[in-house]
Amino acid sequence: MNPKRIRQLNQIKEQNSNAVLYWMDRERRSQDNWALIAAYGHAKRNKVPLHVLYAIPAAFYEAGSRSYQFMLKGLQETAQTLFDLNIHFTLKVEDPVQTVLQCVKQNKISAVYTDLASLRLPRSWRTQLAKSLDVPFFEVDARSVVPVFETSNKKEYSARTIRPKLHSKLAEFLDEFPKLSPFKYNTGVEACKVDIAFILKKLGLDSRPIDLHFQPGVKAAKKMLSSFIKDHLSIYDKGRSDPNAQALSNLSPYLHFGQISAQRVLLNLVSLPESDNKNSFIEELFVRRELAENFCFYEPNYDNFSGLHVWAQTTLNQHRNDPREFLYSQQEFEESNTHDFLWNAAQNQMKLEGKMHGFMRMYWGKKILEWSKGPEEALKIANYLNNKYELDGRDPSGYTGVAWSIGGVHDRAWFERPIFGKVRYMNFNGCKRKFNVEAYIEKYSN
Numbered sequence: 001m002n003p004k005r006i007r008q009l010n011q012i013k014e015q016n017s018n019a020v021l022y023w024m025d026r027e028r029r030s031q032d033n034w035a036l037i038a039a040y041g042h043a044k045r046n047k048v049p050l051h052v053l054y055a056i057p058a059a060f061y062e063a064g065s066r067s068y069q070f071m072l073k074g075l076q077e078t079a080q081t082l083f084d085l086n087i088h089f090t091l092k093v094e095d096p097v098q099t100v101l102q103c104v105k106q107n108k109i110s111a112v113y114t115d116l117a118s119l120r121l122p123r124s125w126r127t128q129l130a131k132s133l134d135v136p137f138f139e140v141d142a143r144s145v146v147p148v149f150e151t152s153n154k155k156e157y158s159a160r161t162i163r164p165k166l167h168s169k170l171a172e173f174l175d176e177f178p179k180l181s182p183f184k185y186n187t188g189v190e191a192c193k194v195d196i197a198f199i200l201k202k203l204g205l206d207s208r209p210i211d212l213h214f215q216p217g218v219k220a221a222k223k224m225l226s227s228f229i230k231d232h233l234s235i236y237d238k239g240r241s242d243p244n245a246q247a248l249s250n251l252s253p254y255l256h257f258g259q260i261s262a263q264r265v266l267l268n269l270v271s272l273p274e275s276d277n278k279n280s281f282i283e284e285l286f287v288r289r290e291l292a293e294n295f296c297f298y299e300p301n302y303d304n305f306s307g308l309h310v311w312a313q314t315t316l317n318q319h320r321n322d323p324r325e326f327l328y329s330q331q332e333f334e335e336s337n338t339h340d341f342l343w344n345a346a347q348n349q350m351k352l353e354g355k356m357h358g359f360m361r362m363y364w365g366k367k368i369l370e371w372s373k374g375p376e377e378a379l380k381i382a383n384y385l386n387n388k389y390e391l392d393g394r395d396p397s398g399y400t401g402v403a404w405s406i407g408g409v410h411d412r413a414w415f416e417r418p419i420f421g422k423v424r425y426m427n428f429n430g431c432k433r434k435f436n437v438e439a440y441i442e443k444y445s446n
């Protein structure tokens with residue numbers, strides 16, 4: 001694999017190779033996973049055992065039972081495929097830092113690998129481990145096609161600035177994944193049981209099974225990708241702005257939970273004939289997604305007002321005292337209790353299916369700004385709801401989408417108007433011109 005995907009997070013050299021650990025965090029799959037491939041390669045070269053550990057902290061942002069059920073069902077499948085690969089897999093519901101340290105001690109681990117994270121909490125785990133581990137600790141970017149630290153060494157201004165950087169490095173990083181075969185240097189590998197109801201109870205979450213709307217797991221992700229390419233890609237470019245059309249890939253929950261890698265999706269796409277649909281999809285999957293990763297990786301204030309561009313902060317400050325025709329609390333937003341049936345329908349779609357249509361997310365975010373006390377409160381409410389209800393929430397693409405809608409991140413200044421200042425505005429009539437709003441409202445009205 002390309003060694004540029006790997007960075008060492010501490011300065012320690014391996015003394016005697018004894019066993020290797022992959023602390024699986026974001027990339028919950030056993031194939032097409034550069035972090036596992038790197039750990040596997042290290043253990044194989046030294047002919048030593050390989051362990052994989054997954055640790056579930058007491059809480060992860062505002063994730064609810066639906067998100068955990070989706071993730072845990074996927075982990076059941078991954079536990080099985082790791083067993084088939086003769087790899088030790090352990091799952092713990094405990095603090096990740098302490099769990100990794102214990103595992104290293106118990107199994108005499110001599111090198112630790114993990115995958116790359118961009119959000120504050122998982123980054124803080126990596127920082128703590130880099131300080132506490134007395135063995136080498138490596139981070140592998142198995143999320144972005146071009147590793148986030150290779151694309152750029154700074155926060156990029158917009159898609160216009162990151163696009164050429166990404167495309168110029170694509171050929172170097174878009175390589176086929178080696179297929180892992182059963183690992184030879186492990187003995188006594190046991191199946192790991194992922195008891196979903198027990199874990200949910202331990203986390204204090206509702207343990208009753210929910211209709212997930214999307215089938216979770218690696219196999220389901222591959223099926224979703226094939227069905228998208230076969231049946232929906234041909235209308236993607238024009239259809240993606242119509243929430244009633246079945247034009248989207250619905251891959252975001254799988255990408256978010258690491259049940260499919262964006263690189264696998266891109267590999268399947270690049271061989272298709274050139275078309276506007278293909279290019280438009282690659283722009284979203286590759287450029288926009290990796291721009292979001294870049295934003296959260298380099299901007300510590302990705303979820304608050306200080307992380308917005310100066311022009312956006314200035315204009316929003318100038319308009320913060322503008323009168324609001326409607327003002328709603330977090331609870332009213334959460335309960336889909338606004339005067340706007342279209343907004344309520346979008347909120348219902350998210351609560352009901354765990355995934356709001358991409359076009360509606362922009363309208364949804366912008367209206368939260370229009371109907372909140374100020375931009376800080378709007379960012380807080382939008383991130384809270386997005387994290388709680390979207391299967392793909394708690395993700396750089398979520399924080400960046402909210403920052404785009406409310407704070408003009410990666411966008412340019414538009415004509416000035418009340419409340420929004422120069423931040424791009426969207427309204428009901430604009431939606432009406434684009435799609436059949438009545439049909440959408442009808443489908444998702446209470």
Ligand SMILES: Cc1cc2nc3c(=O)[nH]c(=O)nc-3n(C[C@H](O)[C@H](O)[C@H](O)COP(=O)(O)OP(=O)(O)OC[C@H]3O[C@@H](n4cnc5c(N)ncnc54)[C@H](O)[C@@H]3O)c2cc1C
Pocket residue numbers: 240247248249250251252253255256284285286288289290292356357358359361362365386390392393394395397398399400401402404405
């Ligand atoms: C307010 C707001 C909140 C959002 N919250 C999230 C979120 O929590 N998680 C999330 O993954 N995306 C989020 N997005 C981005 C985008 O709306 C979703 O990625 C998309 O709707 C997911 O559905 P899909 O996979 O069917 O999309 P498709 O249109 O089929 O796109 C394929 C993939 O491209 C990527 N992508 C598409 N649009 C964007 C975008 N604007 N920015 C970054 N990546 C993109 C995603 O990985 C997506 O899965 C948000 C956007 C906004 C405006």
